[in-house]
Amino acid sequence: MTGTDTQSSFLGRISIRRNQVNAMDGSHEQEIEDLDLFQKQVSDRFAEILSAPDDTPFDAFLSISWIRKLLDVFLGCEAECKAILLMGRDAAQISKPPLDRLIPELLDRVVKALDICNAIANGLELVRHCQKLAEIAVLALEQKPFGEGQSKRAKKALVSLISAMHLDDKEGSAHKTTDRNWSFGRRGGNKDRPLFGHYKSLSWQVARNWSASKQIHAMTMNVVPPRGPEASGLPSLIFIMNLIMVFVMWVLIAAIPCQERNGLTTHLPIPKNVNWTHTLTGLLEKIGDEWKKKEKKGMAGLLFEMQKMEKLGQSLIDFTDSFQYPGEKDKVEEAAKQVAELAEVCQRMEEGLGPLQMLIREVFHRLVRSRTEILDVLDQGAKSSAPLV
């Protein structure tokens, strides 16, 4: 027995109860053991991604590869949780209170998470779009000899890039328009026609009234640590699962552009007085702070690569704005460095976005599968508890 488990202070609360319960058959003990193990693993895995060394800058916090690691952790935990929930159990066990309420709520959150996955997949297309615009800029800026022609070309691409990033989340409409955008291609009577027509093309392909921030908020409803005699066993498992799922979805929404993130909550119902949630709480604070800082200015998400791209993009716009051949040496050198960085960001995106999209898809499938399996078990239960005619 793991009564002396130093990690499980949350479940430690129930260890007292564990000893108090008299009529305990072996399966219940096994259940507690499984849960302790699960909880430890969750804690370990999350700690792992957090303590990743920072020497590889592109595995940095909230980069594409960091997010991939996060999702891998999520998939691992999800698989464990489902296994514990379903293995060797029949419907009767998972339909008794409070599970008869908790499980349907979990499944409802799963459906919400599915919609988030779809919105994120859509958002990744915007990221790709930005990547392509950045690549144009890089191409132009790397030309030798670099003259005003290329400079203008680069600037045009960069301006589109920054505009794309500052898309208001609401239905892809323009947040602000700067005059620099409109310098080309205007026709009388149609002054608002934007460069590349990109505003319309980037309209979100999710439901009109769908809101990412509302979705997360809805998911957090009723996620509370189980109390009292129900606290042992499966209710805790489900609580942990809910928590992890909400957390991961929240991170995705904060990082990757998607529709309607205004007012994204920075509070998640992570219990504070518990060991293993320290890492989650820490992450929540860190990301939450960043979010609040940037939200006011309007931005395309905290994704490391996007943030970097934006910074470099702005700086290079300034450079191209003031560039006149042959340009000041310092500035040109500085710009060259930034171009190289930008090129690397593009490269990272090129390598990482595809796998990330596939991973999101896998998360989607996994959630669907788990939901189906749980529903199947519940249905079986209903079948076998048929009233005798």
Place this chain on the structure above:
Amino acid sequence: MELPENPNKDSNGYESAEKIILRWDSTASEDAREKMIFETNPHEADLYLQAVDEIQRFLSHASISNNAAASTDDQLKVNSTIQIAMARLEDEFRNILMTNSSASLFDPSSSFSTSSHHELEEDDTVSNEDSSHNGLLQLQHCESSDSSTYRSTSSIREVDLMPGEAISDLQAIATRMISSGYLRECIQMYGSVRKSAIDSSFRKLGIEKLSIGDIQRLEWEALESKIRRWIRAAKVCVRILFASEKKLCELIFECVGTDIDDACFMETVKGPAIQLFNFAEAISISRGSPEKLFKILDLHDALMDLLPDIEAVFVSKSSDSIRVQAAEILSRLAEAARGILSEFESVILREPSRVPVPGGAIHPLTRYVMNYISLISDYKQTLIELILSKPSTGSRYSGDQSTPDMEFAELEGKTPLALYLIWIIVVLQFNLEGKSKHYRDASLAHLFIMNNVHYIVQKVKGSPELREMIGDDYLRKLTGKFRQAATSYQRATWVSVLYCLRDEGLHVSGSFSSGVSKSALRERFKTFNAMFEEVHRTQATCLIADTQLREELRISISEKLIPAYR
């Protein structure tokens, strides 16, 4: 401006080319900004293009010229000119695209009438609303080269999305842009304008953006009609819309290689395609109750039908994810259908109503089940492929009173679907037996069974597919069952009455003659009348829906009763 020294004898040509380009620099003059070359004047357009060609030629010569010192400056100036030209061409490109992408030239909803599928004749409010847009649809078959093999799918029909002139203009511009290294801008531009066009076509086709949550919350009737609409829309999208976009890309980028036209195509179509399939995916995920089966099967069949076209249109590697998604949806729909069928089994088994149907008539459950499986037999083709395993009947010898068992011995050689249907009937009967026990009156219980099993038999006989699958053997069994029930019913009802008419006890002992105790006889007759009244009363409330059955019964009863009475 000074002309650099240049061995190229077209230095004059360069100069005039440059002049043309600069004249049309949008940043330089209001006039240049206001007018579009390609729109106003084809001759101007030609001149402009020639000018661009000239500059490009100049550039490639300058870069290989020996005059190293001047060439950097040259290059820069030429680059600058090219950039101006490219900016201009981008605008022109976009302008032509946008002019020719406005909705009136292609009205997808009117393609409904030209598609051969019979479903399209159904009432559809969407296309009715849009009939005012029905205008300039031109459904011309493509006449271009047979270089792409994908047109082998006969159901694909591309339309000309743009007039030929526009296409050749676009082609001309694209070629120049690409040869100047402005490929990426070209693709971005193209993708964004065409994607908007597709978005507006989608709206016309009634393709909505719905989240999975939305779909879960919808009432089934509303969802049904959305599924119907989606099926029609998806066919148009894949076979006409996407295929035509692909063709357009091929035409415009004809001279520059297949990777490019594919990149443009995917840029345009990927998002909308995913949006399209997300709806079907959401349906495939949702949990089905029995009434959803048929729409799910419709969706499955439609997607199955479309799959070869999807594979033909989305043939490149970059579109893997779309093909994969379609295949995933298909298999989920199949799973959902299987799930519904197994759920159906348990629905029947546990249908709990205990209130006996008055008069022993046909139970609504019976009607529901039999109608349902008649419909199932309509979907025989699809379901035969989907149902691959025998129904799980529980152990034959388990002695478990709560589930029926079934002998499969005489059912060799039947498809799993047929076995499933027979099993459903078995389960139904099992449930009905249970219900019959709730009748206080035994004869009503028999009548109930008789009526219901008879109904089952009639329904099976009434549907050739069903009859063929169930098979005459089992049908005989069922027939025997209801006849037996009929006999039991008669016996139970009239036995007490007949008992009154029996001979024994009436005769006074001893004598041969039919001397009969008057009082006993009177007693008997009184009882008989009373019982007859009683039976008559109850029987009057009994229902036998089927007239033929009723007749048979009546005859049978009177055959027994009247002689006894005599």
